[in-house]
Amino acid sequence: MPETAPRGSATNAAAEVRRDSRWRRLRRLPITLYLGGLLVFLFVFVALLSFVWTPYPPNHLNLRNRLAGPGTPGFLLGTDRAGRDVVTELMLGARNSLYVSVVSTVVAMVLGSAIGLAIAGSHRVAQGPLTRLVDAGLALPGILIALVLAAKLGAGNTTATLAIIAWQVPVAARVTIGPARQVLALDFVEAAYGYGRRKPYVMVRHVLPNISPLLIVLGSVMFAAAILIEAALAFLGVGVQPPTSSWGRFLNETQSLLEAAPYLMFFPGLAIVLTALGFNLLGDGLRTVLDPQQARSGLA
């Protein structure tokens, strides 16, 4: 880089080049990463903020101001039919969304990748049927499991979380199997065995770190899916129950107000879309950075 090169002492120049390249590297990161990261940060921030501050206390009914329009003094986005402040409701909805998606994604990732690793490391004869088993799990529409669970256990956050886990475990397992098998075929794995390492050790210390970029990307996309599913279940009435706030249930309540207060449905809907989009973009950006080969060939 002749333009930025020697000026002053040699160490100074070196530092400048280093700073310059770091800046360049940051700028070369995909824009989706920044955009997705920003949306995800906003979502998490709002959800956490709701624990310490909301414009009104949770479930505070402003009975004089029911269905107040956006911009009414004291109610930035207006109030719903029961007089609850929309901003407060959205913040509490973000909290519930975050809670369900964190729990379900973490559990599904850990279980799913463990199953995937176990299958990849299993005996060659067992691999075919076991992979088929995972495929059968993939073909099962997850919403059915959610509804069966809800019929048995009753609606609620626990049901929704369990359903999302059941839905995502086969996905995580299926995505893990292929790459894990590729890593297992590499020379250094052979070397580790030669060194006397046992299979579980090789799996955790060698295979897992090598497929972790893929798992990080998958985790981000699974977060987006979890948020959409939570909203759908709450919308159908089989997710979280009153008085806990949820974007999906909020949307359900606005359905009967399409004539009286059509603007109400925009807020929870936009919240869902922006959050899911944030995680999807983040996953896309992370894939470009962490897993260039996959990103170029696309499918993952």
Next chain:
Amino acid sequence: MIRHTLRSLATLLFAALIGSIVVFVLVHMLGGDVVTVLLGREAAPKDVQFMRQKLGIDRPLVVQYLHWLRGVATGDLGTSYGMGYDIFHEIVRRMGPTLILTLGGLLISIPLSLVLGTYSAINAKKVRGGIVDVVAQVGISIPAFWAGLLLVLVFGVRLGWLPTGGYVPFSDDPLGSIRSMILPVMALSLGVTAVFTRYVRTAMIDVMNEDFIRSAMARGRTRRGAALVHGVRNASIPLVTVAALQFGQLIAGAVVIENVFVLPGIGRLIVTATLGREVIVVQSLALVIMLIVLVLNFLVDIAYGFLDPRIRDKEAANA
């Protein structure tokens, strides 16, 4: 080809068996007693015992499971306790709207996504190709039920062009029937189209790097011509698999959409039964829907063998 078909059939049966066991185990192993739900907590022990006998849940689990499977095969699934309908006939009766909805969704989203995805892939390095991809990303993030509500608001409430919900059987009023399905089908196809478009784009970008595209261009085809004549056909093979995997997604979308538009289909039935805690109805419905998805997957698998000669050749070579 026969080998391929037989193997697909084996997979279908295997998956159906696993799926039915999963549903059955979920229903019977988890806490919560069906009888308590039906009779309430204060029911007399004698009534509880009678109900358990009547429902057949006092028998061993394996017997119950086999009895249920026989019911599915012979069309005898019992009656709903809450509503009193015959479960099997109710499922058959409700199949219509769901099939129209899902098939209509596929009919729109497959051609549309082929066009959009190919366009995006040919222009992958230009801004206009990127825009299609970003729009698809947004489309994936829109929940189907919100799309449905937006469509109702614009076309139903504001413009008043189309009904906001409800279902008209085709035999009663063909035009009204079509009108009642336009918005639901649109809402359902939005997300599916977005997902497909991204897959088409990826598959097409891959195919465009193949040697035969370069050869075609060397023989005088334009880039676009090569893509349309050779690219789409080759890219559509992996797409068939993706489409099959999306059937489950499509059904899930249909369940939600039917509830937005109050369509009397399978999806509405299963949600109503769920909210009424009718475990037996939900269990059978879940299995029936799963079987539909699996049979569709099976058909796609067979079609795949016809579409791609390489699969047949590989098997001939192995045999």
